Amino acid sequence: MTNKKQQQLNAYKVDDANQTLTTNQGLALTEDEHSLKLGERGPTLLEDFHFREKMTHFDHERIPERVVHARGTAAHGVFESYGDASDITKADFLSAKGKVTPVFTRFSTVAGSRGSADTVRDARGFATKFYTDEGNYDLVGNNIPVFFIQDAIKFPDFVHAVKPEPHNEIPQAQSAHDTFWDFIANNPESTHMVMWHMSDRSIPRSYRMMEGFGVNTYRFVNAKGEARFVKFHWKPVLGVHSLVWDEAQKIAGKDPDFHRRDLYDAIENGYYPEYELGVQLIDEKDEFNFDFDILDPTKIWPEEQVPVRLLGKMTLNQNVDNFFAETEQVAFHVGHVVPGIDFSNDPLLQGRLFSYTDTQLIRLGGPNFHELPINKPVCPFHNNQRDGYGRQTINKGPVSYHQNAIQQNSPAPTTEAAGGYAHYAEKVEGHKVRARSQSFADHFTQARMFWLSMTEVKREHIRKAFSFEVGKVARTEIRQQVVDLLANVCPILATAVAENVGVQPPAKTEPVQTDQTSPAVSQLRAPKKTTYSKKVAVIVDDTTTDFPSSLLEAEDIQLERVSIKQGKCGEHTIDHTLDTTSPVLYDGIIVAATFNDPVNAGKLQQFIDETYHHYKPIANLTDKPLPYVTSAGISSTIPQFIKDLAETRHWARKDAQG
Incomplete structure (x- = not known):
């Protein structure tokens, strides 16, 4: 059944196939190959309105890329609540078991430009827009639960440091350079984050196998007015898996769109990514009962001390129809909340509340970015805001101000009891100071804990x-x-x-x-073992006749046949050759053929070697033995290979060089 957001978006969708060519004004055209000229070899005439419209639109097709998180991809989906969470929040989308809310999720790198590679060492963005019946709620986070800085005023400094150096615009999408490490060395609050950054968390296997965290501390408020501090978690159903560094670097050259392609292909093939939404909760009375400050964004709340309560599951089940109109124009904001979700005094969060609106104004051309189809809420919105670039709403009537008699003072505020948003009434006292609490001063304990x-x-x-x-x-x-x-x-x-x-x-x-x-x-303490949607290369030739593909397909394993030439190879249709693909693009390989000529035999051996040194499973169904000291993850049968594939990596290979 089409969800509310998809019904709304359908009104904007147009299929140009088999249609008559027109201008943007709907005027039918007879020609689109030649500009209007004075004679066949004469000058182009200014009166050629079609040429001017087409060229002017082209000249203005690009918008400023995001300062951070420029490189991203996204998908539509649904969130289904596991049950009634009204004991902790009055947010309606969490109010009943089975309640379904449409969502749009964008994944991204942080430092690189739109044209950078997917598999660089970097934090990843994980932002979800919930199109709830009460209005849009944006959960904006990363795949690492902590951040580099404690106060948002330092964000420009951090981004300037991690971006390409200003004197030569080098390096792109990398933290391996002087200004980044100069910042780290002189800002010890970054120590915890940089430990995560240097771990395998910063080179995820795919967006489908990556945790998400809200990073900041928020508040849940229930209908009784009771508040709790909250941190948000996305737990991927497939588990958390990463690349190895050599593999990540090679993928950046072989397929710089690796993560983008993986997400798109998985959804197209029906392997819908799933993530469980969980929360950690701390009662207000327990705010100071920990050996860290719960408002410090460079600290985690250890799950052993503050367990995660699962509230529902998100399923991404539809790719975008137009990358620019949806993925590029989507606008997230940490200040887009619904009743039952509020803010804490986390100093990084407080600064983000300003920055997000400010950046959307310049990136999307004005204050009406909320009217773009991908950003528009599914519930009606009414206010006295008018005009500006990109205005689409046609407001009727003479009134555009509050406290009026002409329209009986409407649109009018809603009471909190009727569902209106009201900020949590927190009592705050203190002097205006530029300072940081001493409770934020421990920069190394959690870094060592990690x-x-x-x-x-x-x-x-x-x-x-x-x-x-x-x-x-x-x-x-x-x-x-x-x-x-x-x-x-x-x-x-x-x-x-x-x-x-x-x-x-x-x-x-x-x-x-x-x-x-x-x-x-730790990713390896309790890993998820599954073969679901993993991609395997099968090396075949025209003599490979008894390959048991049905056993693998029954385990939801995606198979691609690889040989020395494309087309038909015996009973197999070849997907790739040894030259057009690479072992770094697969989760494992099955060697069901060898090649006699030295060139292709060498290519195959290189294919096998890379798989081995990246700790991935190998099934050798040939009579030729593999020349490796360690046999971990190497099998001669398909059933054993399936078990090895579920393990993902085989770290017992002491001679591997990944």
Whole structure:
């Protein structure tokens, strides 16, 4: 059944196929190949209104890209509530079991431009617009639960530091350069976030296998006026999975649209991404009962201390019809909330409440961005706001002001009891100061907690990530500062990085004192094991006749046949050749054929080697043995391969070089 948002969008959709060519004014045209000239070789005439309209529109087709989160992709879907959450919030979309709300979700990188690659090391945006019956609610977050800064006034400084350096516009979509690490070294509040950033969380396998976090602290308010502090979580049903760094770099060259293509193809093929919405809740009376400040955006609320309560599930089930009109023009705002959801005094959140409106005004050309089809709420809206660029609403009548007699003072406010929004009445006292609470001053305890929560495999990845990124820094003094900063987290980590980047080991030998861990932050503590929608390359030739594809398809595994030529190969239709695809684009491979000529045999061996060194499963159905020391994740049967594929990666390969 078509949801309310899709019904609304249908009014704007146009199919140009098999239609007569017209101008934007609806005038039918007989010619679109030649401009109007004075003679066949003469000058173009200014009276050619069709040429002028077509060219003027083209000249103005581009809008400013987002300052951050420019590179993104999106999809439509639905959110279904698991039950009545009225004990914690009066938000209507969470008020009943089975209540369905249309949504639109945009995923993105942060630092790069629109033309950058998908698989760079970066945080990822995870923003969802709920088209609720009470108005639009935007849950705007990232795939990492903390942030680089504590106060929004530092956001321009952070973004300037991570963006390409202004003197040469290098490097694009990377944090491996001097100004970023100079910022980190001189802003220790960033330490926790940079530990996450150097982990595999910053190179997700796909948007379908990526957690989302609201990052900031909000409030839930119920109908009784009772408030609780809340943090939001999106939990992917497929689990949280990442790439390895060598693989991520190669994908950026082989398919820079890898994440975008993965999401689009999954939805087109019916493998709908699913995410459970969960919340962590802290009663107001417990605000100061933790060894961290719950309003500090550089801190998590460990799930072992504050459990996540699941409220519903989002399913993304429809791709956009037009990327610009929907994905590019969608406008999110942390201030778009509904009754039952309010704000805290989180200083990063408070600044975001201003910034989002300001940026949409310049990016989308004026104050009426809410009237664009993708942004328009499904419920009616009435107010006295008028005019401006892009106005689509045609307001009738002479009145455009409040307190009037002509229209009996309408449109009029709604009472809170009737569903009107009312801010939570928080009592606040204090002097006007430019300062930060001392409760925000601990920058290293949770950074060390994150490090201690990692498995040894993931710690090694973090060591390599720091060594790679800091190794790209030209200034020795900045490399030294970063190493000295890391000593507060783990002197052993700092010493290893120092050796790799050519600076002195840290003088500090004792980290911040904590042995606390949070298993919930580790991807490998309790991984989801599934084969659902995973993509496998099958190497075949014209002699491959008994390949049991039905066993794999029954496990919802996507198969692509790969050989040395396209077209038909025996009983197989070839999807790709060894030259037109790459092992980094698959979750595993099945070798059902070998090639005798040295060139193709070498290409196949390279294909297998990369799969092995990226810890992915391999099924060898041929008589030729594979020359590897470790057999973890290598099988000779399809049933065993299916089990290996569910494991995702096989870290026991000690000789792998990923």
